[in-house]
Amino acid sequence: MNKISLKDLVTPTRVALIASPLLLLLGMGTSHAAGPAFGPDTCAQGYVWREAIPSDHVCVTPAVRQQTAYDNSQAASRRDPNGAYGSNTCIQGYVWREAFQGDAVCVTPDVRQQARSDNSQATARIAPSAPAFGPDTCVQGYVWREAIPSDHVCVTPAVRRQTAYDNSQAASRRDPNGAYGSNTCVSGYVWREAFQGDAVCVTPAVRQQTRRDNALAPSRIAQ
Structure with missing residues (x-):
């Protein structure tokens, strides 16, 4: 097709x-x-x-x-x-x-x-016969999160879009004078922790979603 x-x-x-x-x-x-x-x-x-x-x-x-x-x-x-x-x-x-x-x-x-x-x-509306990407290919309905280019945790398209948006807002959510220096989040935000060292600031709900997606990652890989 x-x-x-x-x-x-x-x-x-x-x-x-x-x-x-x-x-x-x-x-x-x-x-x-x-x-x-x-x-x-x-x-x-x-x-x-x-x-x-x-x-x-x-x-x-x-x-x-x-x-x-x-x-x-x-x-x-x-x-x-x-x-x-x-x-x-x-x-x-x-x-x-x-x-x-x-x-x-x-x-x-x-x-x-x-x-x-x-x-x-x-x-x-995602192509059902999307090309395979080796061992990281997601099952149908899921896509790579790409919090960083190598982040191949499989998530819903909505979560992928949220991740891209949070990345784009990262600088505006930091308090360079806070306890953790340039990685300090402004009030109301926490580190996303999608991967080790991920200090992008997101809402607590997004961090919880990230943890859930990480936990479910193996079940979303195409067999």
């Missing part, structure tokens, strides 16, 4: 299309040639990565991907910096997209509902 992947779409032409909301709304550039598989996040045929942020590999239709890129391009114009939530306050008629934890891009309510629907369908 051919699979639609997006690594081959990051070209000057694609960048130009994303930069032009008009072209996106007209639906141009939606026909994607099939490319090689991209590991555990390869989408089933007919779906592509959403990429609300670069690590957002929820599989959606090409039209939803285009809408996401357009909404990202319009984000600044839809905010009211004097509102109740500061710079993240949406102007009237818009709400936070919430495609991932912390996603405050302002979109219409129907787009937020679409994002929720796509998130709930994410696992079902």
Whole structure:
């Protein structure tokens, strides 16, 4: 089965299309040639990565991907910096997209509902015949966590996305003047401990999920 992947779409032409909301709304550039598989996040045929942020590999239709890129391009114009939530306050008629934890891009309510629907369908849209990756191949429905590139603990796609997001927020959650120097977490956060020496600061719930995933890791490897 051919699979639609997006690594081959990051070209000057694609960048130009994303930069032009008009072209996106007209639906141009939606026909994607099939490319090689991209590991555990390869989408089933007919779906592509959403990429609300670069690590957002929820599989959606090409039209939803285009809408996401357009909404990202319009984000600044839809905010009211004097509102109740500061710079993240949406102007009237818009709400936070919430495609991932912390996603405050302002979109219409129907787009937020679409994002929720796509998130709930994410696992079902992963290619069922993803290529094997040797002894670390995950059973169907699971993907590598990749807290670091060599982290091949098998987790749900949602946990993988959370891990990528926590990595992206690591610097903002540290208190360099704390008891553990630059590894000290700000109040409310704890070390993730996905692997020995992992001091990325996360919520206690995420650390508990990490411990559970580590404990279940052997059962999620394809036999």
